Amino acid sequence: MKGKSKSYDNSMENVTSERVDIFDRENIRNILESLPTTVFVTDKEGNVVISTSFTAMTLGLSLEELLKSNLKDLVERGYYNRSYALQAMKEKKKITGVLTTKAGFKMVSTSTPIIDDSGEITFVVTGGRPQEIIDNLNTQEKKDKVKRLKREIEYLRLQKISNEQVVAESIEMRKIFKTCYDIAKTDSSILLLGETGTGKEVLSKYIHLNSNREKGPFIIVNCAAIPETLFESELFGYEKGSFTGANTSGKVGVLEIAHEGTLFLDEISEMPLSLQAKLLRVLDNNEVRRVGGTVSHKVDFRLVCATNRDLAEMVESGEFREDLYYRINVIPIKIPPLRNRPEDLIALVDKFLMEFNKKYRRRHKLSSTEVQHLLKHHWPGNVRELRNFIERAVVTNHENFERTIDNHQIQNKMISSTDIMDCCSTVGNSTLKEFMRASEEKFVRKILAECNGKIGETAKKLGIYRTVLYRKLKSYESKE
Known part of the structure; x- marks a missing residue:
């Protein structure tokens, strides 16, 4: 019996050891980040020792800033109106209540103290959910609001908006940030123009954080990263049973999620023509109708678009709608290249x-x-x-x-002199546009061959998105 007991103990030690390996620091962090709620842990002094980026976002802080904070300081500085964690620490019992954050979130928060064998508090674990989701809501309007809030949380959890200091030492960039600061308080549509990697997303966040909508959601949509077949349902949402494979309860689109906030459409030039007309209708009427739906939903958001392409040229070639171009090009801001x-x-x-x-x-x-x-x-x-x-x-x-x-x-280096001569001999007396297309195709195929046909690696080397590369390759094939 004793030998059997020892064997059992050894096997349990092995199991425990394996579990410790599984739940290392990185895995625990990933588990916490996946939670659909706010969650943070404080020590007995009120210092934040564990948190998630979503929790920090609801307070208007970066995760790094929150992990350096003390609860008393956060309350004093107005990041939220009260701390139930401090109350739970003082009373040594679980406390639940409603609080409001600086970022405008109204949360139902529950703080639970962890008490050791001597009766002393070691940590306090706090979790919370938006009050609107928890309340018993009956009307269809309120149910739609809950859906929007849930989808907003899904989007915001993946985004980290912070007051990170922007770099603007040059006169050109200082003028641009001054202009953005001046127009941020308006609701005019803004079109950010510039080469890839110039900082268009950083500038859009700066505009949002300095606008009257700073407490509303900031929703980023990369038009080049969404498959064309899913574009409409992602933007406009859909009602239940709209199509095969649809969510049984329907889905709120990002246009509704951005209500009372800012919508940033990056790579707007990659939006399909069929969707451009529908987006224009939303901007004109401030209403969204979901796929398969019959009811229109009111929306109110500030639109900021960005592109690294010449939209005016795309309008001339029929690749972009002229009416939408003028609708989004109210205040154009061109960001100069880093060179x-x-x-x-x-x-x-x-x-x-x-x-x-x-x-x-x-x-x-x-x-x-x-x-x-x-x-x-x-x-x-x-x-x-x-x-x-x-x-x-x-x-x-x-x-x-x-x-x-x-x-x-x-x-x-984009293309060598030899490649240019090859393209000249291939295209002959064609137009400049045809020559540029031929040069692009030759270079894309060359990089694709160097990457052994790997789409992801090729797209990364070209500095474009996978979806854009797929479209280009498809256009090359249809031309053959």
Whole structure:
């Protein structure tokens, strides 16, 4: 019996050891982040020791800021009107109540103290849900509001809006941010123009955070990342039973989720023509009708669009609706490429070095000569490319920086002189537009071959989205 008991104990120790391995720090963090509620843990002094990015977002803070905070300070600074965690700590019992956050969320919060064998509090665990979801709602209007709130939470959990300091050292960028600050309080539609990676999303967040809608949702929709077959249902939502495979309870679209907030349509140029007309109708009437539905729902959002393409040229070629173009192009803002903003480039290099040195625990530095090499580079991928390059430099700790930047330039070079001559001989006396299309197709196929036909790797190397690459390849095939 004793031997059997010892064997049993050993087997239990192995099981326990395996479970400890499964629930490591990273797995626990992923589990917490997947929860559809706010959740954070504080120590006996009221310091936040564990939290999720969604919890931080409801308070109007970044996760990093929240993890450095104390509950008393948060209440004093108005991030929420009261703390049930502090009350639970004081009374040594579970406390539930309603509180309002600085970001405008009304939450039903429950704080539970963890008490040790000596009767002392070690931690307090707090969780919460929006009050509208918990209330007993009967009317159809209120039920629709609940659906919208649930979908809003799904979207907002994936987004991290913070008051992160933007880099604007150049005169051009300072003028742009001054303009954005001045127009943020209006409801005029804004069109952000600029090459890929110039910071259009950062600028849209800045506009939202300085607008009268800052307490409302900020919804990002990447038009290039949504399959064309799902575009309408994603934007407009659908009623239950609208089509095969639809959610049995229906789905609220992002246009409704953005109600009383800001809707950012990135890569608007990639929106299908059939959807452009429907979007225009929404903007004109402030109403949305879900797929398969007969009832219109009122919407009120501020629209910010962005593109790295020439929409006016697309209008001329019939690829973009002229009426929608004029509707979204009320206030156009063109962001200059990084190569024309040396002051910003230097400031960004400094910022990224600090970020990645801290992240990877390095002390990487750049000499003045190395900075000069960075200033000479064309940076076709702009801020995004610069950030990736600095991360690579910090991680690999390159000894020959000059060779590294030269190799980087060669890898990102768009098309060689030989390729151009080949295209000239192929296209012959065709128009400039036909020549550009032929050049693009040759280069895309070349990169695709180098990546052994891997779509994801090719799209990343080209600096475009997978869906955009699929569309281009499909257009090449239909031409053959």
